């Protein structure tokens with residue numbers, strides 16, 4: 001099968017990806033699409049820093065600046081960081097628990113297409129009258145007043161992409177609960193799987209409030225609703241609550257998988273069992289839980305009153321406790337290990353001080369009285385970039401190197417990887433460390449320029465230079481990827497030599513049906529256990545070789561998404577163009593019809609026969 | 621496992637919806653989905669409570685002047701009964717009585733349609749009074765909350781009708797049992813949400 005796949009022409013390959021339900025291919029698509037959005041968001045970031053490099057700059061206009069920062073934030077959070085993490089989860093988690101695939105391969109594909117088309121929809125705003133300009137938080141008092149269609153693109157685009165994320169979350173939850181291989185008890189699940197699990201639970205409960213908030217925005221702007229219009233009895237604070245009830249869990253949706261990735265890396269390259277495994281699991285769950293109790297720390301200055309502020313301040317600081325537990329566990333994992341400083345390990349080592357810095361400023365902001373000073377200043381910008389870049393982006397870069405051989409059967413160059421690392425790491429601290437002080441000196445966030453007499457010139461210039469260092473790092477990474485892809489040297493099994501969990505036990509390149517026989521899990525770090533006992537194959541099996549049941553490919557997810565995409569334009573131009581309502585109806589009809597086809601047409605999947613599986617082995 | 625295998629009442633498993641891996645996944649996934657739906661409605665309820673009776677200054681509409689309990693009470697009874705009839709349908713599925721199940725699902729659909737008709741009548745009535753979607757924050761919140769529930773009813777009806785028609789000639793299989801089961805779960809969920817709407821919107825609106 002795998003050899004047949006290589007002989008396919010371009011058309012057939014394209015069709016294969018448009019219809020695939022294989023978690024490994026979907027992972028690659030998430031990675032590519034997320035990577036492209038990451039580059040777009042990165043270019044927007046560079047434009048911001050160029051504009052702010054010197055006082056009274058007119059590189060971009062004030063209006064365009066607002067559009068750029070809004071699209072930068074929205075793109076990075078929804079279209080780059082989350083999808084790339086989804087890519088790694090898809091690639092790794094099913095293998096880690098010894099599953100054939102995810103629980104709902106069809107929905108997996110649907111989730112991807114929804115994300116991609118939602119992202120494209122949002123970005124089309126650039127070419128269709130202007131991008132959204134009310135910030136990634138899109139506070140209603142700003143967004144209702146924003147002329148043009150920018151905000152409409154934001155609301156509808158995120159609605160489509162968000163539906164994809166929500167579906168993905170449910171899919172991962174069911175996969176982890178139902179499809180673990182025999183012996184893989186909850187307390188033997190690798191941390192990457194645990195954090196995927198908790199992050200998915202957060203998605204399940206955090207995305208519906210966002211969905212509702214976006215609906216209100218859509219209804220207010222396009223269909224005559226009055227939720228946020230105070231002259232009609234509405235209340236703009238409702239948006240802020242709904243947004244942050246989603247928004248704070250969202251930051252944990254991003255950081256928990258990052259924690260999972262680093263937990264894997266520390267254990268692999270310290271060549272030691274993860275220290276305090278059960279307390280790691282406990283801390284992950286606790287963070288997930290507390291993550292829902294703190295949203296109002298984004299609204300301290302709204303005027304909810306001292307009681308509310310006090311409660312949310314205490315809850316916010318409480319999160320630092322489980323987070324601190326994790327930090328100490330990682331340190332103790334490295335302690336006394338026989339450390340290999342590979343590129344992923346470099347990122348992991350750099351992550352600890354960077355993220356701690358972000359956590360400390362977080363606790364500072366959590367002190368409500370102090371936050372009155374810090375709020376809406378560059379201090380906030382510094383804080384969340386320390387946690388998001390110093391945490392999530394470092395994890396993404398680390399995972400890219402770590403899992404590249406698993407996903408593509410090639411190894412990225414360690415040498416170029418180290419260049420990327422140093423450029424990125426130095427650039428990151430240079431850009432954002434100094435922003436703490438800009439904030440304390442009074443520079444507000446989201447301003448398009450500043451005066452020469454305000455004393456912020458030098459620090460802003462340093463910050464902008466740092467951004468170029470980061471860009472250089474990313475460019476080297478792209479070069480690294482291209483060189484590696486062209487060389488295309490296969491790496492074989494257990495490429496890091498110290499893999500501990502099931503995903504490293506599987507033969508390379510990974511067969512499309514994953515494990516030929518379901519593995520038996522005999523403890524935490526099963527692959528490591530098998531290797532220690534001298535098992536050449538690296539796996540014990542739970543069942544004899546038998547037929548494998550596989551799901552069929554399907555074009556329906558793509559069609560459903562296209563329908564919603566078309567409907568989005570109908571909604572957007574409602575009341576403005578006479579074709580709007582027909583287009584809305586047409587789009588929804590395509591989606592509903594595709595769903596009906598799915599529900600009426602039986603899809604039993606197919607079987608790979610035992611004999612073919614044995615031949616595959618012989619042929620290899 | 622052959623999904624099209626024919627069963628007799630004797631060989632038919634106790635929980636036909638959870639025998640296959642697909643069935644188990646669907647069962648759990650659907651429960652989780654309903655968990656998310658609960659948060660969705662919770663957000664709508666919270667917004668409704670915040671915007672209840674709020675409008676442009678001097679607005680003459682309020683929950684007291686607008687709602688009439690008798691009609692809503694009938695709607696509630698109809699929907700509660702439809703939940704019961706869908707329980708009967710699932711009972712017949714357990715006992716491998718296909719005709720019985722289809723019949724009770726059919727009755728469920730009829731009741732659901734009746735509910736929907738009354739809801740449309742009710743909305744239409746309000747709009748004629750001048751209480752339309754854009755009239756106030758209150759009207760937007762009310763129509764969005766109750767209307768979202770109404771859309772769920774429509775989806776549930778379409779889903780159940782599709783199942784009834786599609787499987788009419790085929791009888792039970794382990795392939796369609798989970799589909800029937802999740803559809804009935806959905807219908808119960810819709811019913812539970814309505815109980816909250818009846819209490820929070822109508823009862824507390826008129827009495828409280």
Ligand code: HEM
Pocket residue numbers: 137251252254255297298316317319320323359360361362363365366371374375376380383384387388391392
């Ligand atoms: C110890 C943990 C943390 C604490 C105590 C904390 C606390 C806070 C507080 C109080 C604010 C609001 C500041 C203001 O606007 O006045 C804030 C903003 C923010 N935090 Fe954190 N945080 C923590 C971890 C994280 C993590 C892990 C992430 C992301 C991965 C994150 C991302 C953000 C973002 C994006 C904002 C800014 C939102 C905006 O207004 O645009 N935080 N944080």
Ligand SMILES: [Cu+2]
Pocket residue numbers: 247248251294295297298
């Ligand atoms: Cu927060």
